[in-house]
Amino acid sequence: MKYLKLLLIFIPISIICEVLKLNEVALFFTSAAAIIPLAGIMGEATEEISVYSGPRIGGFLNATFGNATELIIAFFALKEGLFDIVKASIAGSVIGNVLLVLGASMFVGGLKFKTQTFNKSANEVTSSMLLFAVIGLVVPAIFLHTVKPELLSSPHYEKLSIGIAAFMFIIYICGLFFSFYTHKDIYGTNHSEEIKSKWSLKKSISILVLATVAIALESEFLVGSVESVTHSLGLSEFFVGIILIPIIGNAAEHSTAILMAAKNKMDVALEIALGSSLQIILFVAPLLIFLSLIFKPMDFVFNEFELISIIVAVIIANKVSNDGESNWLEGLQLIAVYGILAISFLII
Template identity: 70%
Template sequence: MMKILKYMLIFIPISIVGEFLHFSPTVMFILAALSIVPLAGLMGAGTEEISFYTSPKIGGFLNATFGNATELIISIFALKEGLFDVVKASIAGSVIGNVLLVLGASMLAGGIKHKTQKFNKKVSEVSSSMLLFSVIGLSVPALFTHTLNSELLNTKYEGLSVAVALIMFIIYILSLFFSFYTHKDIYSSDLEEEGEEAKWSLKKALAVLVLATIAIAIESEFLVGAIEPMTESLGLSTFFVGIILVPIIGNAAEHSTAIVMAIKNKMDVAVEIAIGSSLQIVLFVAPVLIFISLLFKPMSIIFNEFELAALIVSVFIANRVANDGESNWLEGVQLISVYLIIAICFFMI
């Protein structure tokens, strides 16, 4: 996989040249997207190499955190430009994409080769239940504002959003304490090393991580700058870009890893990538973006009605599928089908 991604690095200098020569917004969006995908892969590879020099638990935490770093960087630039709809849609889209598209594709690919696959039921129950409660908590402010008479509400929701973000962030810290200390035995089987050794030195891994992060920041600025003119010229909605395109671009490398792990019959890893990444988006990335928005223009955490419905339905379905500790290709097809239906609806906006 990394061999293919290395060839895609050619799009980085092309996108830089395109920025100076003022290529059309659509072309710049495509070039930036094609540049971010291999950079995200390099960031993931660097993080994985660093994990060999730490404990397995710390390594797993670093992989999960930097797995969402690309999307976080893109969202920060979108915040700076005031594209709040894109940022909120990307938060919802990341969760929906992970629990439907990534988990579904993993179950489909793994199920075709291995018929029925098993994974750690206890870990999936803890993760999927935490995700369900987190999304419900994230949905409460939206339900609150959408159901009450607007005359009874303060027109500004910054205080509510910051309060909810703070609670979510505290839950995230407590979930780390739960998995690292009080209930680490549940995760012990998933955190054992398989005898693999680092291919890079620690200095090289750190250098790759730093350089990839800087390059992603540059390409993210190109990408975000092209969103509005590109959507206008193609007749797309910012919701579609935020909920479908941005999450796929930011997490493409991580998504491919989950599918490869499923094909290798390592369904535990694939499920944890899909559900664990979604959990971190809700409990870590979303609150951090709310806090960062205070430096520019405060962003509310209120989702529109369809984003809300898509989020809740996606998590309920994934929760149901993942709780039995087994998967097959038909369950994968079902998850992908729901994702396609949601994507088509957003495309029609």
Template identity: 45%
Template sequence: MVNRIFLIVVFIGFPLIVIGSLLQFPSILIFGLSCLTIIGLSSFMGRATESLTIVVGPRIGGLLNATFGNAVELIISIFSLKAGLIGVVLASLTGSVIGNLLLVMGLSFFIGGLKFKRQNFNVFDARHNSGLLMFAVIVAFIIPELFSKNMNDSKTITLSIGVSIIMIILYIAALYFKLVTHRGVYNTKESKQNIKHEEPEWGKGKAILILGIATLAVAFTSEKLVHTFHEVGEKFGWSELFIGVIIVAIVGNAAEHASAVLMAFKDKMDVAVEIAVGSTLQISMFVAPILVIVSLFFPISMPLIFTLPEVIAMATSVLLTIVIVNDGESNWFEGATLLAAYFIMGIGFYLL
């Protein structure tokens, strides 16, 4: 029944957005239609991810979900870079980091914890990811911020390029470590117990095809949605920073949000955590560096320099996440704690 509703939403909403962009419907209408359509498309991406997870395992399934989900944000960010909206791009990257760690993981822990008193996930993966999070956000984002104080624009860009290349290399090495050299080495007893023999809703080929089509549709819809932000922001009093950190980040990662919460509700915490943390690592160690390099081909280059509130928000999110996930267990109260931190930051960015 729910899947049928999402199907109807997509088949009505998407054509209306296409027609509305041609006939110039009011921005508020396009905004509402786009949000509903992205939610509908996210359900298809969630079902496709679940099918792939059953076939290829939680790590690769979570990685695929993060990759397809982040492709949307990458596309939106490239269009924004082309338009010279450097601040919005950096703000959306900040929003993705705090959104995945606090909102997505918080919702996953909270919703899953309401159904199950105690949920387990791979503690070794959690600790491995904690080290990468410390590097990606606290080292690679804060160091350029500190060193750039005494540099001119040219040296700042050079520093950003150097940091970006190192981050991309380490990210590829991390994938090789997890998926090749140490695949299955750190499987815990709880992780093995959480693996249930199920029949996937869709085969691997069909699931990948649906993921690809849904990603393209989300990318198109998200682009139309972005064009409404200025008018909607003026109407509701949203600043450019708030739009980048909260609105763009939530819209760009809607598919991952839905998938992670769905997995947690089904007690597949390895996948839920892999989606939330894996997406954060991909954004900070791959997407952000790629955008720095891509920006070199546009009139205005983007340095990997965030504002002080953005850096502090990301660092705080990482530290809180590490403290909560390092025991390999979750419950609804830990989810509520992460959500509370996200809402506090949201209020701060709104007022800022």
């Protein structure tokens, strides 16, 4: 994390690029570089606040702010009407967390430890929730793409998206209640140990607010320069949304998962990877649908290749994690699948 903070130097650089209207490709990459450490600082501040608030509220804060960076970036893309980028970033975050982050965690941890174990019961709950989330995401889209494609341009389409988003959001709230209250024993987390805070509560809240404002500013720079970047570098908006933006928004979280695996804490790494994917589908995506009503309603239907990629990612992740053990080869397999999908997205 301390090395990521060196990237904070890109905050003033990106502001200079924006104020002086310099090269927009430079603006895109400097703002992207600035977002990475800011996301880490936001996560650190949230962890510090959870020390004062207690495990239940702290867990809710972590769940809420875990994907705040992606939410902020997507909001500005939503504001600009870049719906394809928004939906691609949602799919890309799920694919990236399930394949790249989990794969890298298993691979790095497996190089240090021959076999790593994790809480099988907790993983089964998370995996089943993730499978449900994907079903809720995929089935309506497949129905509209194959059975009744004419509905894509009908007034009923907007109501369908809002209805799906509402169900997703309700399940998300129920999932929080399940894991933090009625069945918290499944996760085997002991909160009895005393954890000392590095920051005061006032400092933690102040840093969280400042980091959020800074991410919002940098996200506006990033989204505003997307069009120029796609034209200059010959990249599609689809690739930017599904590969680049999720990596930028999740970089700090990715590094944390890998570090936890290297310390033989695969439970934590697994929860970061799969739990973050759950938050994206059940919380971030529905919230973006509701926010889109402020500007122009966005649909909840993904294209066929996004759907196939999400299904493949979740199936293989469930397959390699259902025995409660992991090794470096399983991690390498997940990374390889991500690489295959990334190459495919690049040439689309």
